[in-house]
Amino acid sequence: MAAGWEGTVVAALLSGILMAALASPAGAQVHHVVGGDVGWDPSSDIASWAAGRIFSVGDKIWFAYSAAQESIVELRSKEEYESCDVANPIRMYKDGIDAVLLEEEGIRYFASSRAENCKSGLRLPVAVHPPGKHQQPVTMQIAASELRTLAGAAEPTSPSGSHQPSGPSTLLLSSLFLGIGLWYWAL
Template sequence: MKMGRMVNFGVIVVAIMSMVGMATAKGTVHHVVGGDRGWDPNSDIKSWSSGRVFRVGDQIWLAYSAAEGLVAELESREEYESCNVSNPIMMYTEGLHTIPLEREGIRYFVSSDSENCKNGLKLHVDVQPKASPSRASPIAQAVVADGPTTPSSSTRFGHNVILSLLLSCVIVVLAY
């Protein structure tokens, strides 16, 4: 990857993380996969995901360079472990995706580039039930959330506005 593209990609990830922090609704966690590096062959996705709790209602954000491979969602642990992307449930191709975690269960995501996948560019997400309000802790949410802490409700932006801003940033950066 060229240095200029890497810097531009870094700018996108930082912008996403900042907007995610502003857009986080109470009780919902937006997980930017890979943190600062995003979905990247140099990210340690396994370390990033260890200890994280993914719950129904949360979202995962994938930010990646299509030049490094696409992201495939797979159906089984066997496909995940062997990096077999011959029959994906979904192929994410655009470089930026928000994936809502709508129900309990395990979801499997891998790089479509078999070398990157075999080198650890993959993620399994065990989606837990939604936390009850009495068990939800603002401190615990701040620990697992990526980006800055959530501002007061008067400064939150709507989901569609954030997505529009993100897409605008991506288009500008890619055009550059």
């Protein structure tokens, strides 16, 4: 993806999440940014992030990661997941920001496409519960820090690897926080 439209992609993504939140009935959908602030990264503690989370039919899980260094696979079985056998995945995600809609009950297995990262803990089993199983009746749950993770995943970087702020996505992110705050205030 070219650095020029990364800000546009993030802006569209965040706008879509906000629009879905405002249009959905209470309790309809939760957006989970896997890994929280750190995102999908070898340094993140995915198991701790996932502990206590409830995933329900209709939710979305978002993977934010460096597409140049990582990709994610969905595996067929618990055995492939436990052994980090990533040779024959059901699906591969490699865009840097990927949304996965949880459409039916059951367990789905996600892992790093790199077996060594998978074995180091970069993997996630997702037990999908019936709709409406969430702990809190909200239109959409997504932490501000998780939104920053999504925005940071598509930020252009300089040759030295430092992030370069992107005006449109930074402005949109600020507008998004303001919009969500006003919306909650109006409830």
